[in-house]
Amino acid sequence: xxxxxxxxxxxxxxxxxxxxxxxxxxxxxxxxxxxxxxxxxxxxxxxxxxxxxxxxxxxxxxxxxxxxxxxxxxxxxxxxxxxxxxxxxxxxxxxxxxxxxxxxxxxxxxxxxxxxxxxx
Amino acid sequence: xxxxxxxxxxxxxxxxxxxxxxxxxxxxxxxxxxxxxxxxxxxxxxxxxxxxxxxxxxxxxxxxxxxxxxxxxxxxxxxxxxxxxxxxxxxxxxxxxxxxxxxxxxxxxxxxxxxxxxxxxxxxxxxxxxxxxxxxxxxxxxxxxxxxxxxxxxxxxxxxxxxxxxxxxxxxx
Numbered sequence: 001x002x003x004x005x006x007x008x009x010x011x012x013x014x015x016x017x018x019x020x021x022x023x024x025x026x027x028x029x030x031x032x033x034x035x036x037x038x039x040x041x042x043x044x045x046x047x048x049x050x051x052x053x054x055x056x057x058x059x060x061x062x063x064x065x066x067x068x069x070x071x072x073x074x075x076x077x078x079x080x081x082x083x084x085x086x087x088x089x090x091x092x093x094x095x096x097x098x099x100x101x102x103x104x105x106x107x108x109x110x111x112x113x114x115x116x117x118x119x120x
Numbered sequence: 121x122x123x124x125x126x127x128x129x130x131x132x133x134x135x136x137x138x139x140x141x142x143x144x145x146x147x148x149x150x151x152x153x154x155x156x157x158x159x160x161x162x163x164x165x166x167x168x169x170x171x172x173x174x175x176x177x178x179x180x181x182x183x184x185x186x187x188x189x190x191x192x193x194x195x196x197x198x199x200x201x202x203x204x205x206x207x208x209x210x211x212x213x214x215x216x217x218x219x220x221x222x223x224x225x226x227x228x229x230x231x232x233x234x235x236x237x238x239x240x241x242x243x244x245x246x247x248x249x250x251x252x253x254x255x256x257x258x259x260x261x262x263x264x265x266x267x268x269x270x271x272x273x274x275x276x277x278x279x280x281x282x283x284x285x286x287x288x289x290x291x292x293x
Contacts, residue, residue: 048276070191071277087191107184108280109287 037120040064040092043113045073045085048105050113057095059120066090074106075113082106131215132253146210146261152200153207154216154258155271158250159189159196161220165246168224169239178236181288185243185281192274199270233292240289247282251275 038060044051046068055063065075067085075083075093080101085091095117105111146154162185169182200207223242230238254275262268 047273048280070195071188105280107188107284108277109283110276110280 038062042066043075045069045111048073048108048111050075050111053112054114055116057115057117059096059098059117060094061117062092062094063115064090064092072107073111075103076106077101077103131212131219132249132257146212146258147208148203148262148264148267149200149205149208150210150212151258151262151271152196152205152267153209153213154253155274156193156196156207157213157216159193161216162243162246163189163193164220165224165227165239165243168227169235172227172231172235173239174232175236175292177288177291178240181240181243181284184284188277188281192277196270199266203264203266205264205267237289237292240285240292243285244282244289247278247285251278251282254278 037058040062041055041057041064043055043063043065045065048069048071050065057063063075065073065083065085067073067087067089070087072087073085075081075085075091080099081093081103083091083093095115098117098119100116101114103113103115166182166185166189170179170186173179173182227235227238227242254271259268259271259275262271
């Protein structure tokens with residue numbers, strides 16, 4: 001399995017194990033395997049910085065922004081999704097389509113991030 | 121009449137002039153007062169815009185300014201309380217407040233698209249001036265590390281506001 005991003009490469013092995021386990025359970029229960037593969041990728045917002053700035057995901061994964069600032073932010077793609085992330089709260093988005101999207105904060109356009117979503 | 125941009129520039133030049141005498145470098149209590157005053161000015165300008173503008177983007181931007189500057193000013197107050205620093209009024213704060221009052225009265229005579237254009241263009245210019253003052257004078261002069269850090273985060277926020285204001289200005293054209 002290719003590394004998803006430098007941030008979670010160390011977790012790949014255990015993640016792989018978890019995924020196999022999930023897949024096993026999914027197969028045993030006779031449900032579709034795809035959702036069991038999905039994981040949640042976290043992006044922390046601190047002092048107006050998305051970290052990590054670049055996220056590599058697979059379709060079906062969820063991205064969760066954790067806002068540590070005292071300000072509300074958004075994760076917005078021009079002509080695409082627009083996620084409100086209230087001050088001190090978190091917000092999630094299911095990445096359901098294959099895309100490579102540059103996103104920014106509508107309130108502070110100097111905040112920028114990128115999400116690349118590969119096939120499931 | 122002196123434009124807000126010129127007046128704000130003049131206010132910060134006053135601070136710059138005093139800096140030519142090293143002993144007159146603004147103190148932390150003065151810096152805290154200037155930063156708080158600059159935030160309050162933008163909140164008041166935004167409250168006027170929320171009342172006067174019918175443009176959805178302009179009102180939305182103004183509400184963003186109220187929310188962010190109130191949050192930053194609350195954090196500034198919490199910090200000065202923690203540091204037991206009493207913000208100290210000074211010539212720069214007074215000049216900023218005077219310039220802002222002149223600008224509000226100028227804007228109050230406008231309406232519709234003319235008001236929107238004047239408000240948003242001033243927001244671009246005002247944030248630009250404040251950011252320059254933060255970068256070149258206030259941040260380098262701050263001696264307390266926590267105050268300096270708050271000013272640095274403030275600079276990032278206000279640089280974001282400047283870009284946001286530039287986008288709203290471009291949409292008005």
